Amino acid sequence: MFHKEGQKIIIVTFLIVVAILFSAQHFINIEWLRIAVQIAALIVLILILQFFRNPKRPITPSFNEILAPVDGKVVVIEEVEEPEYFKGKRRQVSIFMSPLNVHVTRYAASGTVTYSKYHPGKYLVAWHPKSSTENERTTVVLHTPKFGEIGYRQIAGALARRIVNYAEEGEQVTQGQDAGFIKFGSRVDLLLPLDCDIAVKLGQKVVGAKTCIAALRKKDD
Known part of the structure; x- marks a missing residue:
């Protein structure tokens, strides 16, 4: 398919x-x-x-987990200052996609789209630290039942010259649902709350709509 x-x-x-x-x-x-x-x-x-392959990945949506939005390798896990929407600290998890990966973007969680914006920009290599803020990109924010608001960015790389984003503000979306596509090498940044538990490690390969990226932090007894 x-x-x-x-x-x-x-x-x-x-x-x-x-x-x-x-x-x-x-x-x-x-x-x-x-x-x-x-x-x-x-x-x-x-x-x-x-x-352009688009493998079917049926899932049972979970409000307690944030799934990988794309296939690729985790290249960044760090606390960042997010100036565009959250205007505060977020936990960033970045996934790099090579031209050999599936490039479908899927919603990492179920919820309501509260923000969706396209930014023209440069075409630095996708793993460059400034690619998150200077490259062509889209920023999308979802309001989720358990995690509150989470964000993600589709970022064009040196080869990617077209980002497709289906997210529309006010739309109700389901975890694993098709959210867009990035043509050729690229990257996706997840912008998560500080109080969630990250479930992946640097260098780990992840599968879109399958691999758990973060889970709700367990409360102390």
Whole structure:
């Protein structure tokens, strides 16, 4: 199954690859060169199909956990000062996505969208410390029943040149639901309350709508 954001690119790439295969077969007389061109064209098509894959991940939503919004590797876990919306300290967990990861963004929790804003910007490499505030990005905040307000940012990287964000203010959303897409390498920052327990470690690989990123802090008996 492929994401709807890739339909046009997949169709165009498929037609171009078919044209290349046909042309190479009829107009390139050097056998090794013809085979090399045909293999290269097929590899490009496979990579495009792989990038826009959208695996189904049925879940049972939980108000007590915040799930990974994307596939990738945890590259940042730190306390930060968030100036755009919260205007205070937040626990930031950042997930870096390589071009080989699934790039669907899913809602990390169920709740109501209270803020959704797009920011144009630069295209620094996604792991750069300033990418959270200087790159092209979207900021979304959800009001959840147990965690209060949590935020996330879709951040464009050096290769990502288009962020798709479906979140609309006032909308009720469900954990695991499709929230958008980032084309090619990128990053997502989660902005969480200080009083939640982080369940992942630096360098850990996570799976969108599957891996628990944070849980409610257990109260002392």
